[in-house]
Structures are given as structure tokens and as C-alpha cells.
Amino acid sequence: MTAAEHIPILSVTGLEIEFAGGLRAVRGVDFSVRQGEVLGLVGESGCGKSVTCLSLLGLLPANGRVVEGSAMFDGQDLLSLDEKRLNRVRGRQIAYISQNSTQALNPILTIGRQIAETMMTHQGLDLSEARRRAVELLDRVGVPQPSKRLRAFPHQFSGGMNQRVMIAMALACDPAIVIADEPTTALDVTIQAQILELLAEIARERGTSVVMITHDLGIVAEMADRVAVMYAGRLVESGEVTDVFHNPRHPYTRGLLASRPRIDRRIETLTTIEGQVPSLREMPPGCPFSPRCEGAEPRCANMPGHTELDRGHRYACWNPEPAA
Amino acid sequence: MTRYLSIKLARALLTMLLVVSFAFVVLRLAGDPVRTMMPEDVSPKVIEHYRQLWGLDRPLWEQYLRYIGSALRGDFGVSFQDNRGVVSLIAERLPATLRLGIPAYLLAVVFGTTMGIVAALRRNSATDRGMMTIAVFGYAMPNFFLGIVLILIFSVWLRILPSSGDTRSSSIILPMITLATAHAAAIARFARSAMLEILNEPYMRTARAKGLSAMVRNLRHALPNALVPIVTIMGLKFGHLVAGAIVIETVFAWPGVGRLLIQSVDTRDLAVVQALVLMVAASMITANFLVDVFYGLIDPRVRTQK
Numbered sequence: 001m002t003a004a005e006h007i008p009i010l011s012v013t014g015l016e017i018e019f020a021g022g023l024r025a026v027r028g029v030d031f032s033v034r035q036g037e038v039l040g041l042v043g044e045s046g047c048g049k050s051v052t053c054l055s056l057l058g059l060l061p062a063n064g065r066v067v068e069g070s071a072m073f074d075g076q077d078l079l080s081l082d083e084k085r086l087n088r089v090r091g092r093q094i095a096y097i098s099q100n101s102t103q104a105l106n107p108i109l110t111i112g113r114q115i116a117e118t119m120m121t122h123q124g125l126d127l128s129e130a131r132r133r134a135v136e137l138l139d140r141v142g143v144p145q146p147s148k149r150l151r152a153f154p155h156q157f158s159g160g161m162n163q164r165v166m167i168a169m170a171l172a173c174d175p176a177i178v179i180a181d182e183p184t185t186a187l188d189v190t191i192q193a194q195i196l197e198l199l200a201e202i203a204r205e206r207g208t209s210v211v212m213i214t215h216d217l218g219i220v221a222e223m224a225d226r227v228a229v230m231y232a233g234r235l236v237e238s239g240e241v242t243d244v245f246h247n248p249r250h251p252y253t254r255g256l257l258a259s260r261p262r263i264d265r266r267i268e269t270l271t272t273i274e275g276q277v278p279s280l281r282e283m284p285p286g287c288p289f290s291p292r293c294e295g296a297e298p299r300c301a302n303m304p305g306h307t308e309l310d311r312g313h314r315y316a317c318w319n320p321e322p323a324a
Numbered sequence: 325m326t327r328y329l330s331i332k333l334a335r336a337l338l339t340m341l342l343v344v345s346f347a348f349v350v351l352r353l354a355g356d357p358v359r360t361m362m363p364e365d366v367s368p369k370v371i372e373h374y375r376q377l378w379g380l381d382r383p384l385w386e387q388y389l390r391y392i393g394s395a396l397r398g399d400f401g402v403s404f405q406d407n408r409g410v411v412s413l414i415a416e417r418l419p420a421t422l423r424l425g426i427p428a429y430l431l432a433v434v435f436g437t438t439m440g441i442v443a444a445l446r447r448n449s450a451t452d453r454g455m456m457t458i459a460v461f462g463y464a465m466p467n468f469f470l471g472i473v474l475i476l477i478f479s480v481w482l483r484i485l486p487s488s489g490d491t492r493s494s495s496i497i498l499p500m501i502t503l504a505t506a507h508a509a510a511i512a513r514f515a516r517s518a519m520l521e522i523l524n525e526p527y528m529r530t531a532r533a534k535g536l537s538a539m540v541r542n543l544r545h546a547l548p549n550a551l552v553p554i555v556t557i558m559g560l561k562f563g564h565l566v567a568g569a570i571v572i573e574t575v576f577a578w579p580g581v582g583r584l585l586i587q588s589v590d591t592r593d594l595a596v597v598q599a600l601v602l603m604v605a606a607s608m609i610t611a612n613f614l615v616d617v618f619y620g621l622i623d624p625r626v627r628t629q630k
Contacts, residue, residue, distance in 0.1 A: 059532055083538075090535035098526060098533075106527040108548050108623055117544075118534045153624040169534070 008032035009176055009209060010056075010094075015069035015079075017048070017055055017233075023280040025051050025064065027233045030306075033177055038200065038210045040224035040241070042217065042256070044277055048233040049213045053179045055079070057096060058086045074176075092122040094177045095170035097199075100186040101162035105154035111138075111165050112150030118172045137168040141198060160191035167199055174206060181213045196223060217260055221245060226312075229253050232277055232288035239313030249309070249320040252289045287317070295319040325620050325627050332616040336609050343605040344395065347598055348388055356380075360592040361404060378404065400602075401595035403588075410599045414581060420490060421573070421580030425565040428500045432507035433558055439508070440515025441550070445542060447520065455512065462509030467568070471502040471575040488577035499576040503568060507561045511554070518553040522546045552623055559615030563608030 010033040017026035026048040033039050041049045055066050056078050071078040074093060081089070090096075098104045105114060115137060116130035125133065131150060138146035141164040154162055163183060170178050180199060184192035200223050203210045212224060220227050220241060227245075228238040229252065237250040248254040255273040275292035278284060284291055290300035299318050306314045358374045375381045378401075379390065394401070400410040439459065443452040478498060479487035486495045522528065523546055531545045566581060573582035581600060588596035619626045 057533055059529055087535040087537060090533055092535055096530075096533035098530060100526065103526040104530045106531070106545050106549070107625060109545070117536065117540070121534070121536055121540070153628070155625050156628065166530075 009035050010073045012071045016067045018067045020063040029235045031228045033209050036207045037225040040220035040227040041213045043230035047230045091118050092173045095175040097166050097170045097180040097183050099182040101166045115169050122173045141168045177209045179211045237315040243313040247324040249315040250317050251293050336613045347601045357592040357594045400599040410595050417581045417584045421569050428503035431504040436508040436511025437515045439512040443516045444519035459509040459512040462505045467571045474498050503572050514557045515554045519550040522550045555618050559611040563611035567604045
């Protein structure tokens with residue numbers, strides 16, 4: 001890895017997100033995205049991973065708001081930008097690919113129009129030039145007969161094809177970062193792999209960073225350079241994928257990895273993590289994982305700080321798993 | 325699209341036939357029109373004469389077939405009251421109804437959709453609450469009551485507008501406002517909820533994530549989608565143009581088909597009532613068909629369906 005690749009292009013610090021009724025969905029999250037890397041943001045549903053990414057682009061639902069923190073990108077704090085300035089970042093410098101592409105595309109506008117309008121907005125292209133570029137993009141993401149398909153509508157495409165369209169749309173303005181929010185959850189397993197490969201391949205070829213939100217550790221192992229594990233609104237462990245996977249220090253990460261079904265070993269029952277994720281209303285004091293943690297101690301009632309190991313491997317735990 | 329429209333057209337024609345038959349039967353059930361019209365002491369011979377004259381002595385099925393047959397040729401019979409053709413009688417009154425109804429409808433559509441959309445875009449603001457309070461009042465207030473209140477204010481107290489009839493160019497103002505208010509209020513409430521629903525769709529978040537301006541998002545991404553339900557209610561309201569005129573024309577003594585209908589019902593003028601019922605039904609069916617055509621134009625999922 002070269003030095004340039006270590007430069008963070010996005011640094012999120014102390015992010016706190018609150019929903020109506022004083023519910024803290026995200027509490028003190030720090031992470032960074034380096035140029036050209038794939039960062040896997042992992043956690044169970046509701047752990048705050050999507051909300052974290054949506055807040056960066058000012059896309060939180062109306063009942064949610066950022067109460068603290070900063071997200072430095074290109075010399076500015078994304079979290080304090082007004083709508084007008086945010087619009088210059090959205091789609092141009094940071095693009096967003098959502099889950100369920102078929103619902104995420106406008107049903108009454110043609111595929112071509114939806115891809116072209118991003119370029120018309122940000123790059124000042126006229127319609128015919130933007131359409132020409134859209135054909136190239138569709139061709140690149142593997143949509144057959146791109147110039148003909150430009151006039152098609154989302155309902156005439158399969159879910160996988162629509163997700164390819166979303167990727168084309170996200171890459172239209174050559175953004176620095178693409179945030180992919182579980183881009184394959186709505187797709188068949190065979191299509192999932194194709195879409196992920198496509199995304200990784202194009203990102204590599206253009207030097208685009210990807211933040212991959214997922215609950216699938218397999219995807220992270222295969223695609224990501226670094227991983228950040230979230231639990232109940234907190235970042236519990238992060239680092240290079242190899243470090244975190246081979247040497248997990250946080251008990252939650254370890255539990256997650258242990259509960260993956262393995263194909264290379266015969267096992268009678270799947271390992272599970274005992275208990276349930278606490279709801280936002282009944283968050284325990286201190287470490288949110290402590291009620292489910294086998295190694296919990298009295299001091300876990302205070303929030304543990306982050307301990308930093310080699311190569312940016314960090315974890316937040318008083319009583320970490322022994323190093324492998 | 326052609327197939328879609330042919331099906332819709334066939335359905336419209338079938339509905340029309342059902343309405344014709346239904347109106348025919350129901351109005352025949354309402355009693356012998358000749359007896360109702362004639363004084364009590366008139367001789368049976370006279371009654372028989374009129375029955376034969378109007379064909380009421382024939383079996384019901386024959387009357388029905390004759391009626392359908394001549395209706396297809398554009399002949400809806402003659403008024404029992406003054407022996408004039410029903411078609412020319414209605415043609416004489418219809419312009420007044422349209423002169424009142426069409427501007428009122430356009431007013432309702434323009435105000436209703438604008439209010440609804442603005443309220444949705446400024447959800448939970450003072451603008452939204454104010455507009456929706458007005459809409460609830462407009463919707464809840466009965467037409468005749470609003471009409472009377474307006475007459476009281478503008479004709480009786482302020483004496484600036486005529487209270488009834490169609491005598492001056494300003495005569496149209498009060499009935500038009502009254503007619504437009506309820507329609508506008510219904511359209512506004514409907515447009516607001518349609519727009520709010522669309523604004524919550526995942527593709528609207530995609531549009532924001534692409535960095536599109538609020539103007540482009542609302543006009544190109546949200547509005548056309550919201551138009552589908554909005555056009556539905558606009559079509560319904562269009563169908564109510566004639567029907568809605570009945571009350572208003574009575575309150576304001578407006579010389580349109582609404583009043584003609586009331587008069588004809590009073591006098592059991594069978595042919596006229598029947599023709600007017602058909603006209604109301606036809607206007608609703610036409611409006612529905614136009615709405616279906618519009619769906620096809622705006623929504624590619626409808627247009628491309630096999």
C-alpha cells in the first residue's frame with residue numbers, strides 16, 4: 001500500500017445522531033475513509049450504520065438530526081453545510097447507492113433521464129451530451145443494448161439491472177466516495193456477487209473509495225480493505241480487515257465472526273450471541289454490549305475508550321479478548 | 325396503450341348501457357306519470373289518450389327497446405309538460421350550467437392543487453395548518469349554507485353583488501365561488517396527502533442524494549407521480565359538474581339544467597328526468613375515461629402494460 005492511500009479523504013469524529021423523543025441512534029462514532037479503499041461498515045439492523053452514512057449527506061429522515069460531531073471532507077465539514085452547498089457534494093463528490101434499486105428509481109422517468117440529470121446538474125452537460133455519456137456508463141455496468149435501454153423505465157428492468165443502473169448513476173460524475181447501503185439485499189444470491197464485483201472493479205479502476213454498509217461479513221472479507229464494526233450506535237472495533245478478522249479484540253466482533261456458518265467444518269449448531277440488542281430506550285450505562293458479554297465486569301458500566309493497536313486497529317472494551 | 329384504452333372504452337360503454345337500463349326501470353317504478361300530471365277528476369279517456377300518445381300503454385320491454393333505439397339516434401323523447409323535444413330543452417339550459425360550472429371547476433383545480441402541493445411541501449408549517457384549516461371548513465360546509473351566507477354578506481349587507489338570477493355579468497360571482505369552494509377544498513386535501521406520500525418514496529431520497537435542486541425534485545420527480553391520484557379526484561369532480569349544479573342553481577336561481585331537473589322531477593316529466601340522469605351519468609363516465617387516458621399518458625407502467 002502506498003502512502004497516498006493512507007490519506008483520509010473523509011474523517012468523521014464524535015458523530016452523535018438523535019431521533020425524536022431524545023433517542024440517540026448514533027453515539028460518538030469516529031471513522032475515516034481513505035482514498036481508493038473499500039471500507040466495510042458492519043452491524044446488525046438498527047445499529048446505526050445506515051443513519052451514520054445518511055447524515056453525512058444530510059439525508060436523515062425528518063425526525064432525526066445530528067447533535068454533535070464533524071465530518072471533514074474536501075476541507076469542509078459536511079455536517080454544517082447548508083442545503084445549497086450540500087447539493088454540490090451530493091452526487092458529484094459523494095454518491096449514494098441505496099438498497100432496493102427498483103424502489104429507489106423514479107417509476108415515471110426513463111433510465112436515461114435519471115442517469116443524465118446528475119451530469120446535467122453537476123457538469124453542465126446538455127441533454128444530448130449527457131445521454132451519450134449515459135450510454136457509455138450503462139455499457140460499462142453491463143446493461144446490454146445500452147442506447148436502446150436508455151428509453152426504458154425501471155419497471156421494465158429486473159432488480160439486478162436496476163442496481164446496475166444505480167451504480168451507473170452513482171459513478172456518473174466520478175465521485176470521490178460511493179456509499180453503498182446494502183446494495184445487494186434485495187437481489188438473488190447469484191446476482192449479488194456480480195453486482196459487488198462490478199462495484200469493486202469500477203471503484204478500483206477509477207480510484208473511487210467505497211463505504212459498503214452491510215451485515216454480511218462474507219462481503220466484507222471478500223471486498224473490503226478495512227472494516228468498522230458498529231453495535232447499538234457505537235463503533236466497537238475497526239481496522240484492517242485481516243487484523244480484525246484474524247485478531248478480533250472486541251467480544252462482539254468475535255461473537256459475530258464465530259456465528260458465521262462455515263463450509264469447511266461440520267458443525268451441529270450455529271453459534272449465536274446470547275441475548276438481544278438493547279433498544280434505544282433501554283440503553284445500559286457504559287458499554288452497550290455488556291449485558292450480553294461473557295467477560296463483563298463492574299467497570300463496564302462506564303463507557304470504555306478506544307484502545308489503538310498497530311495499523312489503526314482500534315477497539316472499545318475494558319476486557320478485550322486475548323490477542324491471537 | 326391501444327389495448328388498455330379499448331378495454332377502458334368498452335367498459336365505459338357498458339356502464340352507460342347499464343345506467344340507461346337502470347334509469348329506465350327505476351323511473352317506471354315511480355308510478356304512472358300521466359296520472360300524476362293530470363288533475364284528479366280527469367276522465368279515463370283522456371288519460372288513455374295520453375298514454376297511447378306517449379307509448380306508455382305498450383309492454384315495458386317494447387318501451388325499453390324503443391327508448392334505446394331512439395336514444396341511439398339522438399332522440400330522447402318529448403317533454404310531457406310542453407311537448408318540446410327533450411334535447412332542445414336541455415340544449416337551451418346547458419350553456420348556463422357550463423358557463424357557471426367550467427370556470428368554477430378550473431378555479432377549484434387551480435386553487436385546490438396549488439394549496440395542496442404547497443401545504444405538502446411546507447408540511448407542519450403555519451402555511452400548511454392555515455391552508456388545511458380552510459380546506460376542512462370548505463369541505464365540511466354544505467353548499468347551500470355557504471351560498472346563503474355569501475348572499476347574506478355580499479348581497480344583503482354589503483349590497484355589492486346580485487343575490488340571484490343571471491341578469492348581470494357579476495351575477496356569476498357568488499354561485500361560482502360557492503361551487504368552487506367545496507371542490508377546491510376536497511382537491512386540496514387530496515393533493516396534499518398524495519404529494520406527501522410521494523415525498524416519502526425512496527426515489528425522492530435518491531433524487532436528493534444526487535444533488536438535484538428542490539425545484540427539480542419537486543417539479544420533475546414528485547409532482548408527476550403525485551398527479552396520478554390528483555387527476556383521479558379532478559376527474560371525479562369533473563363528473564360532478566352537472567350534478568353539483570342542482571343545489572347551487574336552486575339557491576341562486578341560476579337558469580341551468582340543475583333547476584330544470586328539479587322542476588322536471590316535481591312534475592314527473594319522465595323523458596326530461598331520464599335524459600338528465602343519463603347526462604349526469606355520461607359526464608361522470610366520460611370523466612372517468614379521460615382520467616384513464618391520462619393515467620396512460622403519465623404513467624409508463626400503465627402505458628406499457630400488455
